[in-house]
Amino acid sequence: MRAQIAEPESAAGVRVGIVESFRVGDRDGVERVLADLRALKVVDLRTVVSWADWESAEGEAWYSWLLPYLAKQVNLIPCVLYTPPNQAVAPRLSAPPWDPKAYGDFIDVLITRLGNCFEWIELWNEPDKLSEWDRTLDPHWQTFCAMIGGAAYWAQRRGKRTVLAGLNAFDPNWLELMFRRGVMQYIDAVGIHGFPGTCQANWESWPVVVHSVQQILTQHRSGAEIWISATGYSTWRHDEYEQLRAFGKALEAPVERLYWHAARDLDPEFSTRDGFHADDRDYHFGLRRSDGSAKLLARLWAEGGLDALWQALEPYPGARRSTARPAQPVVITGGAGFIGTNLAHRLASEGERVLVFDNLSRPGVERNLKWLLETHGERVQVECADVRNPYALRRAVRNAKQVFHFAAQVAVTTSLANPRHDFDVNAMGTLNLLEALRGADEPAPLIFTSTNKVYGGLDDITLTGAGGSYRPINPKLCERGINESRPLDLHSPYGCSKGAADEYVIDYARTFGLPAVVFRMSCIYGPHQMGNEDQGWIAHFLICALEDRPITLYGDGMQVRDVLYVDDLVNAFLAARAHIRNISGQAFNMGGGPARAVSLLELIDMIVELHGAPPHCETSDWRAGDQRYYVSDTRKFQEATGWSAKVSAEEGVQRLYQWLRRARGLEQVHALANPNRTGGVRRKAALRRAFASQDRQQRAAGKTSQSI
Numbered sequence: 001m002r003a004q005i006a007e008p009e010s011a012a013g014v015r016v017g018i019v020e021s022f023r024v025g026d027r028d029g030v031e032r033v034l035a036d037l038r039a040l041k042v043v044d045l046r047t048v049v050s051w052a053d054w055e056s057a058e059g060e061a062w063y064s065w066l067l068p069y070l071a072k073q074v075n076l077i078p079c080v081l082y083t084p085p086n087q088a089v090a091p092r093l094s095a096p097p098w099d100p101k102a103y104g105d106f107i108d109v110l111i112t113r114l115g116n117c118f119e120w121i122e123l124w125n126e127p128d129k130l131s132e133w134d135r136t137l138d139p140h141w142q143t144f145c146a147m148i149g150g151a152a153y154w155a156q157r158r159g160k161r162t163v164l165a166g167l168n169a170f171d172p173n174w175l176e177l178m179f180r181r182g183v184m185q186y187i188d189a190v191g192i193h194g195f196p197g198t199c200q201a202n203w204e205s206w207p208v209v210v211h212s213v214q215q216i217l218t219q220h221r222s223g224a225e226i227w228i229s230a231t232g233y234s235t236w237r238h239d240e241y242e243q244l245r246a247f248g249k250a251l252e253a254p255v256e257r258l259y260w261h262a263a264r265d266l267d268p269e270f271s272t273r274d275g276f277h278a279d280d281r282d283y284h285f286g287l288r289r290s291d292g293s294a295k296l297l298a299r300l301w302a303e304g305g306l307d308a309l310w311q312a313l314e315p316y317p318g319a320r321r322s323t324a325r326p327a328q329p330v331v332i333t334g335g336a337g338f339i340g341t342n343l344a345h346r347l348a349s350e351g352e353r354v355l356v357f358d359n360l361s362r363p364g365v366e367r368n369l370k371w372l373l374e375t376h377g378e379r380v381q382v383e384c385a386d387v388r389n390p391y392a393l394r395r396a397v398r399n400a401k402q403v404f405h406f407a408a409q410v411a412v413t414t415s416l417a418n419p420r421h422d423f424d425v426n427a428m429g430t431l432n433l434l435e436a437l438r439g440a441d442e443p444a445p446l447i448f449t450s451t452n453k454v455y456g457g458l459d460d461i462t463l464t465g466a467g468g469s470y471r472p473i474n475p476k477l478c479e480r481g482i483n484e485s486r487p488l489d490l491h492s493p494y495g496c497s498k499g500a501a502d503e504y505v506i507d508y509a510r511t512f513g514l515p516a517v518v519f520r521m522s523c524i525y526g527p528h529q530m531g532n533e534d535q536g537w538i539a540h541f542l543i544c545a546l547e548d549r550p551i552t553l554y555g556d557g558m559q560v561r562d563v564l565y566v567d568d569l570v571n572a573f574l575a576a577r578a579h580i581r582n583i584s585g586q587a588f589n590m591g592g593g594p595a596r597a598v599s600l601l602e603l604i605d606m607i608v609e610l611h612g613a614p615p616h617c618e619t620s621d622w623r624a625g626d627q628r629y630y631v632s633d634t635r636k637f638q639e640a641t642g643w644s645a646k647v648s649a650e651e652g653v654q655r656l657y658q659w660l661r662r663a664r665g666l667e668q669v670h671a672l673a674n675p676n677r678t679g680g681v682r683r684k685a686a687l688r689r690a691f692a693s694q695d696r697q698q699r700a701a702g703k704t705s706q707s708i
Contacts, residue, residue: 017044
């Protein structure tokens with residue numbers, strides 16, 4: 001029986017559902033898709049019921065489990081197609097049946113057995129596609145009309161409402177034929193399909209297509225509803241913002257229902273009806289990737305519902321593909337990220353025109369982008385695109401006067417889970433940019449942000465843990481930090497991909513004369529940072545404290561990084577830009593240096609003082625590639641440009657803490673007693689007492705997780 005389902009998700013009066021198919025026996029896949037639908041608060045699902053699979057050994061049992069299970073959680077619409085081989089006029093699933101009545105007989109059986117699972121039923125799918133209906137075996141649609149008309153008649157007699165299969169490319173003449181053949185007298189809704197931007201080169205618009213359907217329905221005095229029974233957008237070119245835009249345009253269509261294809265990308269190990277990777281577009285229609293990670297549309301939809309999608313579409317007029325570009329802009333790839341936002345703000349504040357090139361994949365960056373546009377108006381333009389798309393990059397940098405390349409996959413953990421993605425973004429994305437610049441008439445200078453991870457684990461440096469933080473025994477290293485003479489030692493896929501990009505930038509400067517500089521970055525922090533465990537740890541710790549969430553310390557908490565406030569980094573970018581001709585082809589270590597070296601435990605000590613209460617801290621095992629000590633020696637860059645860092649660690653952490661409070665609408669709090677200090681003994685006693693108290697509380701509660 002169909003369960004009482006929550007109110008369906010809708011926008012602008014359109015009821016929104018998802019299209020997804022399931023392989024026989026794939027119960028785990030069913031659970032994944034249902035979880036995806038719950039995250040979106042979607043309760044309408046259109047799914048295939050294969051007549052051919054029903055006739056197989058496991059098919060009937062599979063659907064006898066699947067349909068009732070789905071119907072308990074969603075409003076289900078089965079789309080019934082594919083002819084069993086023993087009933088087909090040719091040995092393929094798309095062939096017409098010998099007896100057109102056989103399809104209606106199967107519909108009758110399906111309703112008898114499982115009709116309590118659904119109210120509506122869709123009769124076939126995209127009959128103009130040879131892989132779905134081989135019209136070469138039915139050139140005048142005689143068998144199709146007899147088959148669908150008979151099935152629709154019986155479905156209505158059995159109390160079901162019927163949906164006419166949508167064509168892959170709508171043809172008003174075909175719908176007229178359905179009326180002339182008498183099929184439409186048994187149809188309650190006309191399905192239309194469309195995949196603009198992916199498949200249909202001559203697509204006009206949803207209103208035009210819907211109007212064509214409505215004209216025919218009106219002419220024949222039909223009261224049938226009009227549905228978009230399948231639409232979607234393939235992100236095979238890594239253009240997730242275009243998927244969001246395609247969805248927004250479909251929502252504006254004057255129809256009763258819209259079904260979006262699909263919940264997930266197709267598993268790359270599977271074949272489609274047209275063959276194994278015969279068309280890679282078919283593998284990338286999902287709201288989520290095949291590994292379950294959310295694309296932009298899915299993330300925004302889950303975070304704020306359909307209303308949030310309108311807001312996301314509103315502020316980015318520059319994202320629309322246009323030949324119009326600001327004259328000689330400064331292009332910032334990854335420009336909606338935390339570093340890009342701060343640099344764009346500085347440049348636009350000084351009157352420069354900025355083109356932000358970003359795919360908006362990192363949660364929260366859309367807020368940064370909205371803030372930039374609200375603050376600077378037309379001085380900031382946007383290209384929502386991905387560095388893996390070489391054509392989009394070429395358009396973006398064609399007239400650039402300067403390029404800052406920040407777009408990257410930034411997490412070691414993500415690189416371990418998906419090394420290919422990490423390589424494609426970091427290494428191939430950088431090569432795409434270098435080639436785009438090399439092909440320009442006057443290549444713009446490039447400043448690229450690499451990482452200290454290119455130096456590897458630094459296991460050869462002997463450390464002491466005295467005082468609660470790791471420091472080198474070598475006094476010169478402790479005094480100066482690690483300089484650029486250290487050989488690269490690439491650890492983790494992330495280190496390899498960034499190291500490859502790092503060396504490509506240097507080599508393009510050497511080989512092709514491209515003016516380019518590399519910054520090997522340590523820990524950068526400041527406003528507009530969306531910190532998490534994998535990247536942006538200072539912001540992550542502060543956010544956890546503000547939101548009363550536990551902080552996990554991987555390792556012993558004594559690992560040390562030099563920290564650089566983002567304003568100082570922006571000053572370094574501008575200094576590099578001013579001296580680019582003299583320093584091109586070089587890499588520079590960039591961070592706060594020894595004066596701003598902080599351990600994780602020391603940061604938590606600062607948080608205790610700022611926040612007035614100790615955050616809850618737990619420990620876990622060391623993570624792959626995590627250096628116990630890294631502090632930048634920035635003297636090479638200082639001597640080349642005159643730059644130096646100004647903001648102390650204490651002052652910078654305080655500034656970020658206050659900004660995070662303001663961003664959450666919280667009152668401001670007292671400042672650190674001495675925000676300009678850069679060293680000395682920090683108050684660890686209160687920290688240790690706080691952790692000891694937490695440990696006692698955990699033991700009393702019977703918890704076993706280890707606390708600092």
